[in-house]
Amino acid sequence: MSAEKNITRKDVAEKAGVSVSVVSRVLNNSGYVDKEKKKKIIKIAEQLGYIPNPIAMALQTRRTYQIIFFCNDLTGAYYNQMYHGMAKTAKERGYHLLLQKDYDFESVKKILADGIIFPTENVAQDYAETVGKNYRLPTVTISFDPSAIFAKPMPSVVIENQKIINASIDYLIQKGHKKIGMLLPFDYGYANSRYKAWKERMKMESIFLGGGVETNYEHYIINCGKPEEENKKKDYRYLGPYQSESEGFVYYDLFKVGYEAANLYKSSKYKATALICFNDDLAQGFIAGLQAIGLRVPEDISVMGIDGIFTRNHFKPKLTTMSIYPERQGAKCVEVLIDMLEGKKYKYMNYSPYGILEGETVKDLK
Template identity: 40%
Template sequence: MKSNVTRKDVADRAGVSVSVVSRALNNSGYVEQNKKDTILRIAKELGYVPNPVAMSLQQKRTRQIIFYCKDLNNSFNIGMYFGMLSEAKARDYVVMINGDMDFANIKGMITDGIILQNDVFAAEYISYYGKNYFLPVVCASFGNMQSLSVAVPTVEWDLYSSMESAIHYLRKRGHRRIAYAGPYSYDHGDGRTICWKNAMKTVFEDQLEKYYLGIEGETECDVAKTVSGLENIDEYYLEKGKTVGREFLEKKPDVSAVICFNDEFAIGFISQLEFGGKKIPDDISIMSFDGTIRRKTMAPEITSVTPDPEDMGKKLANLLMDRIEGKKIHYYSRQNIHIAEGASVRTV
């Protein structure tokens, strides 16, 4: 059997032109059904395998998309990636993951479109390329809603309302004095922090800052960062959780519950509390955000507010594939949230 069977070989055996073979194999354009069946049978008998590079050049598509994600330590992002994989496979696409935020390399990649980890990176991408590069892009957003000079289709997780849900959940179980633990300083302006301050200022009054447990001077990467700066951003939430956990043991704040920034952070935070002799939830109740599979590795399992990261990844993948294929899309959608209950919260 010939090792490199071409469409011309199939055409010669079937007694038709190469263009007819191409229409039959690509399922595009009209070919009589009996002739099409014959072509497909002969292609199979000869062991014809289409050349993916040639097909991508012909169709002007690679059926490959890239998930640009700097924070691969965070299991939430890996959960989103699994969702992208399943939806892409169902539509005959491949999703690759790239942790290098050097946007200068994008033009050298063979891809149909990009999913960006968040709207901070989307703003940086637009700033770098402006309106001069038309590769389809979509992004996730986590309540910050960056001002973008070019419209980017977005799937948002509203973290302000998620914090409201967490506080409501704890209050229903008798908790009133609730601290917040995060990886950034007190003046950080994300939705979680703002909501917690608004909800707790009537409880802690002028002592509010005392019950915010964070890392002084730490700020999240923002649009002002350069591209090279983005390359060097790493969010080691587990280690930051440990740092803030030690702070909690030193300060001994008078609270019955702590809401943590995310599951990775909560795991680090809890590890230090347990090292210091605290029992969860007997001594202190813990909640977090994300609802990742990692929270299930803890004993007790962490109660977490979640948008379902896998479902969010599915929506992002379908949004991008629809855009690539020229389908009508909604430029904004919001994830539904729910409480993934564990055993880290007790009723008081």
């Protein structure tokens, strides 16, 4: 048949040697048709390039080739890059990625999809303990906590914060730094694991490094969290004072938090020679804030981020950061989920890579 011709059900029926009404019953999933005959008709329809009603075909094949990604904010470069990694990999494997901006888990019952991806273990746990108890869609999550336990087993792409923080501290020590602090937007929720890893390591360094490192290593923490947010700690949906607005558009703004933290550093009694920032957005804002009050990076203080997002290419000095490759994380989530859907082998624990991206914001004290 000509490639230009619009394929109809009559064409499928003629090729299959059945009536048009039988083809219609198969493609509409209405009425009885022998199982083997169904398979034959669907295969012929695909070969001829017949474009059916997608809902009817999804019911017939039990596959929609659609994946849901729950993420309430793509304004930050980290999740934006992760999303692009997901979308690219999904397309390569014949799937389409659907974004659900809020965490209305009930919505999955109204969406034709084959599986779900979550941005953190907290979101995944909430789903598993509610809608996920009785709704059997395959799920995968990004996890910042390797010890996370879900109501039902769930494959994870794990960001190993302890190793990431230790590698960051190792790098700074190699550059001659001993007074290594941390800049946090808050010390709870998803920032807590990085804070705890820093605290555990610096406790050891305060014992073994010596040479001017004060016993109370926590003097070098700059915590931007506010006491009145204490009762909001366990609610991952809550953005607290970290929102900004532009033309009516509300977004999560850690750059602003970092910018304002520069004055906290300037007024602090104990000054670190290097600060590891919770993420790159916070680090870039902090550097801009320091520059605004006349402090130089890295001459007056060294600054290091965590994430490795593309925006570092647009700032001066260029940020030194511990990259955790968000695009690769997203791609891996999709790969694992589709492998599950297609009955292929997959791992429950998939560890995300990390590595130093050197820039211009860390001074070599040696």
